[in-house]
Amino acid sequence: MPLVTSTEMFKKAYEGKYAIGAFNVNNMEIIQGITEAAKEVNAPLILQVSAGARKYANHTYLMKLIEAAIEETGLPICVHLDHGDTFELCKSCIDGGFTSVMIDGSHHPFEENIKLTKQVVDYAHSKGVVVEGELGRLAGIEDDVNVSDADAAFTDPDQVEEFVQRTGVDSLAIAIGTSHGAFKFKGEAKLRFDILEEIERRLPGFPIVLHGASSVMPEYVEMINKFGGQMPGAKGVPEDMLRKAASMAVCKINIDSDLRLALTGTIRKYFAENPSHFDPRQYLGPARTAIKEIVKHKIVNVLGCDGKA
Template structure:
């Protein structure tokens, strides 16, 4: 068994009306929690690393642990660079053995985004690696990604962008948001399905990606705060909207915040209920189990990819 690219994953997902979950990883417990959840639901999965994760754990450590996960589970796993800021970051990931990379040029003007994305695509394709690009801007904060303003993706521009860059998938902005504090509790989130429909019509069969698609589980937030946390109330993306998107052209949905909240809540609970505990396996094990539960729920209720490996 070996890591796979997302190309075949997305083809099956598009035709089957489901999406593949892309979960951010930072350490062994998160990796194990995610792949155990995917294995339990017989689903392919994408493990993705931000540049912050690469700095924290190191690309060689992360790659070795993901290779172990492939061998241990036997499921289809792609290793993906999330929000690569430049060609240097892309090259680092490809040299480490990643099978997929994202170049995020969305903060540049349109022509510069096209030019830089095309440069990344040419390099990655020459090394057998697929490329995700981004058009439009998601507001919010997550790791090194910071944006104050939301700019929806223009469908006509999306067609031009894909044709000129040769990217393999495209992250678009239709109302999702990065980070835990996506919307105030009183706000009603609404995805722009009209934009998604137009892009799907103009780019038939082309895989679309949604970033910033965590639900911000209120129970996890409440547990964190119950055991000493200070996380503000927030609202994420409703499950029914994400499931509708994944039945359309969306083939990859990114979820990071929900894993962080679940793991933190589980660890805080262990410390709160058993303050004498100091064995890392006990509290990190609880965090790992919480992540697996989240992943299984997402696969079944958000992504629709249960038994997609059959």
């Protein structure tokens, strides 16, 4: 099966009141853990690549690993650029085989965001690629995205219709209380479902995206802290809130921090218990398994997209 866009995925998700998991990838073990989990529960997938991941792992290597995952699983997989911030970056990913890109112009004034987003949409659509735009700004840090609490802003429902109509985007990322990174909340997030409901009313049938939606699984935070980490009070988005969002207009939920925490916690634990070991297979293997279990949990218990491939 070749790579697919998210168009059909989102249509089915909206009608079925579930969401597709969009998981960030950086290396082979992460890709394997995610795709093996999805295969076991027969779920469609969006594999996200950030600009930082492309720099770290190399675009060609990542694409070949994803091609191998498609061959191994036979799943419908969409490859998506996460938080593209320039036309040039989006164009490079489109020309390099991505089937979806995000252009994040949320740091620009409204008119500039529209102009940049439409430029990307026009090019992407000419190549059969879909585009995610963003309105509103999430606080937090993730790769090159760094937004302070003071600069964060909820999405204004009064702007969404004009933005979608003038840009032609295929999906819209909104800010309703999630945030990037694992050190996000002094308390648990509380999502603004009133904003989501109003956006859904104004854009009926249109796919909405939630970024920064990791739940910061407490067992892995505790594992990291036990074996030398410093993450006191790290919180995320309660999973019941994500399930509710998935039953509404949210068709794509991004998950990255939970994968990083699972991988890091497992490796820290392994070295604490086996300080003399140095074979990377011995610690990356358990880390891959931890990612697989996290992804299966998210697909089945949070997203509801198991059996939907």
